[in-house]
Amino acid sequence: MFKKKRDLGLTIDNLSVGKKVELTKKIEDKDILLYLGFTEDSNPIYIQHDYATRTPFQKPIVPHSMINGLLTSAISMQLPGPGSSIKKMNISYPKPLYHYGTLSLTLEVIKVDEKEHTTSISVIGKDEYEDEVLVGELEVCPPYPWKPITYDSGTFENF
Template sequence: MLLRKGTKIGKKIDEITVGERLQLTEKIEDKDLLLYLGLTNDSNPLYVQHDYAAQTPYKRPLVPIIMLNGIITSAISKHLPGPGSHIREQNLVYLEPVFHYETIEIVLEVQHVDVHSNVVDIYVKASKEKNIQVIEGVLKVLPPD
């Protein structure tokens, strides 16, 4: 097994229980946005140009949804079920925009464990300041074998 020294494999299917939760808080900083934009070469003015965004209904630059998705998938890979897990399917709805410098609270909760298929359904809910819900959905995850 090739793992970084000190890296532990995530939870196996029989170690995961319905109702298990993970909560995390992320603040979207300039460095995160610049890394994303540099990696993807995405130059959508709605993400980077304050002057352009000011003329849209949003009034200020948005955080790309793929960045938000990345925070969620990273939490799956790092914590629940953890290293060695793989997302097979995701159905996420982006209910409200997230703007630069906002802080989001993300809750992941195990909804269903299918031992026979080795699949865990993880419900995701994210909200920003003033409890405004911004993301909701379910990911089907294969825990490590």
């Protein structure tokens, strides 16, 4: 029941415009199969090579919502980090990311609003050929700092 409290990400007072994080993830079959198994999304453009070769894509593509999952993980684990939540996303996908491709995400703080307790983060995702596969902006609520257990009045009034 009483566990060590987990480290939080960057709180609003520790964020500044220009703060940047870069991450890279190679997409393997297991990643796609886990995603497809979890979502039960059997879109043939994601898994059927024979179908994909008959489309303008020419080969299976990585599901966009799976790319979003990698992006949201970067927000919740890296910038701002644990304790943060996404309030709004505006994302576009200029080109597809293909199976066995590598996704490189660059997240950068472009605005900090202490009054609203939000930060705006731009994101660019590129494949292994440096082609943009994701471009967007997110509004994120960074983690709130830990409050001492006696912070609120009346916490121990039964003792």
